[in-house]
Ligand SMILES: Nc1ncnc2c1ncn2[C@@H]1O[C@H](COP(=O)(O)OP(=O)(O)OP(=O)(O)O)[C@@H](O)[C@H]1O
């Protein structure tokens with residue numbers, strides 16, 4: 004294939020991805036606006052909110068796990084840091100959710116820098132385990148610090164919500180709607196970050212690190228700087244989602260915010276779709292979320308077993324994920340599916 | 342808070358006792374990691390499973406405790422063989438993530454079954470409350486027996502790995518699987534047996550731990566992280582290193598519980614783990 | 630002629646193993662230096678010290694007239710140093726084309742996407758890899774893997790190229806092919822090359838100078854003719870000169 008043709012196929016692939024991403028965002032936006040005026044859409048609003056919460060974590064995780072190859076097994080730690088930072092600001096200082104989100108994201112980025120300084124010198128399984136330990140450590144600390152509400156968590160008063168309103172809904176009535184749009188904003192940011200990583204020189208460097216870190220150094224990549232930056236970027240959308248969910252549910256709890264389950268769910272989603280692909284994050288999260296919702300409603304008590312079977316199945320049969328598998332099918336698909 | 346020397350002494354003694362059980366559990370993780378290069382993320386779930394097996398037999402069906410323990414360990418053994426072929430064999434030699442995920446998946450299946458059958462309520466196995474004074478510290482006889490069993494099993498594992506034909510085959514496979522196969526070692530069988538052995542140690546430790554503390558299905562996660570910490574402390578595939586690492590962790594945990602508060606105990610483990618990973622990821626006692 | 634690489638009195642040990650003990654050497658611009666020595670002599674370790682993978686316990690490394698001792702690997706690479714690995718380290722789940730492309734992207738050249746892709750294409754053609762361009766690197770056989778190592782290094786358009794046994798495990802016609810490519814690349818890009826090699830006739834044929842390492846020390850240095858006649862080298866390394874060729878050929882055919 005000529006260089007020109009490769010570039011043309013690549014450009015076509017990027018166009019397809021752009022259109023897909025834009026279509027998803029528009030569809031979500033439409034449903035959100037629709038739900039403001041039609042009660043029948045409220046079910047979709049809620050299930051899509053849950054989807055977008057997971058998706059926010061997945062989009063962050065994909066940067067460090069998918070592109071950089073570092074298996075962050077406790078990535079929900081940033082969801083927790085975001086949620087708790089925002090809650091402290093809202094609970095003690097009455098800060099509004101928008102400012103709280105921004106500070107939460109900054110706090111998570113600072114935390115990622117600090118945690119990364121420790122864990123990013125480890126590779127492979129050692130890194131994975133260290134990230135689990137970090138998550139568990141945060142959970143233990145948070146459940147023991149009174150200022151953070153201990154194991155009871157912190158809960159916002161109803162009066163906190165009086166200032167919020169959207170399209171005629173006021174106070175607590177408005178929260179579910181506003182949260183939906185905030186989550187949509189977070190997901191949009193996460194998709195843009197992933198598109199940037201996928202197409203930039205920075206992302207090329209991350210892929211090289213994923214494939215072979217020594218060889219990456221040898222071709223002039225500052226691997227330490229690159230992977231630290233990747234880790235910091237990967238903390239943003241999980242933290243934003245944590246802040247939004249803390250506000251939406253009006254409570255933070257150690258188990259729910261520093262949650263191994265959420266970490267695992269995001270790993271499943273990334274792997275199912277295809278790690279290190281933009282389309283894979285959407286595909287994987289959508290499939291996982293749909294299947295989970297169906298099973299959770301029909302067989303609520305079986306969900307762990309079904310999780311387990313799914314994960315083992317992916318690992319043994321489809322470790323490269325759906326999009327990753329399609330990309331292997333032909334050179335053309337490799338260029339087309341980003 | 343005043344911390345008396347007796348309290349410290351008590352912390353030390355119970356740290357050693359409980360730590361030897363942690364060490365045995367860690368040995369299970371360590372062998373699998375060392376021989377198969379697989380980090381068994383179903384480790385914690387297997388430990389939890391063994392606890393519920395003992396519980397089911399002894400509390401629900403009134404089977405005498407020693408029999409219940411043996412039955413639980415035997416079940417773990419059979420499960421280990423099955424799990425190797427179902428969840429491990431196919432991902433060997435693949436990317437690290439694949440083995441992490443498939444063993445984690447196996448663990449979730451176990452957890453799901455436990456949640457389904459027993460729910461999240463904490464269970465306790467009533468045991469003889471007979472207490473012995475060890476250096477002013479009251480320790481339950483059952484725990485002492487448990488610790489003795491754990492040490493014996495760890496020493497047995499050491500002898501098995503360094504003094505028998507099987508041990509030589511294992512170490513040959515670790516060094517070079519291809520060459521070992523050429524020399525007539527049945528590599529798959531060695532791998533399957535090593536995995537099973539690892540599971541066996543985990544369930545033995547779990548069965549004994551079930552007599553010491555109350556437990557829920559989630560409890561396994563804690564022991565799994567403890568085991569990682571100990572493996573990192575004691576070095577891969579080194580039975581005596583695991584035992585020593587376990588005792589260090591046990592003492593650190595128990596002393597923290599005595600001096601600060603029980604709920605901070607696990608944090609110490611995670612801090613030790615992180616510090617070790619940074620300072621000396623090959624472990625304190627790793628062979629070079 | 631300017632000095633490209635100067636190694637001064639470098640020491641490096643691992644635990645009790647003294648891999649390098651006071652090695653010094655100088656490489657001038659435009660030359661091919663052959664680095665030979667028995668297994669475990671410290672050749673790869675010397676490369677790792679030069680490229681910053683290891684910090685020497687003692688001694689200095691100078692590149693293009695600058696003291697780079699203790700610099701991180703990527704900074705040394707950015708000075709214009711490229712290397713191949715004795716055990717090839719391709720980016721396995723990227724295609725051959727992508728392997729070369731990423732190397733071009735991180736070289737000092739500022740190329741547009743189009744130019745970079747064309748350059749990648751050109752390098753793949755140069756090494757006869759164009760028909761494998763869209764295969765995953767993990768699917769290549771040893772010979773092609775070695776070519777990809779070389780391609781990825783050349784893609785950086787380096788000033789100094791360090792080759793660690795690029796001929797090991799190749800059959801005679803593949804050896805000849807690689808030698809031809811190395812010579813041509815040197816002419817085209819004006820490279821300076823240090824090559825570690827066990828394939829003795831090859832290195833004798835291509836190198837301007839040869840350094841012999843033995844047990845971490847420099848045993849001898851000189852032109853290929855001088856080395857071939859040096860009694861210390863013959864004793865320590867080659868044994869009976871008549872058997873030398875056969876011996877080193879056998880060495881070179883072992884695959885690690
Ligand atoms: N990272 C390391 N840790 C411990 N020992 C090492 C390390 N790297 C090299 N060595 C030891 O240093 C010595 C020199 O090794 P080196 O790889 O440099 O030899 P070499 O000349 O390249 O040999 P070969 O021809 O086999 O490639 C050997 O004894 C080797 O075992």
Ligand SMILES: [Mg+2]
Nearest residue numbers: 672673674715
């Ligand atoms: Mg070498």
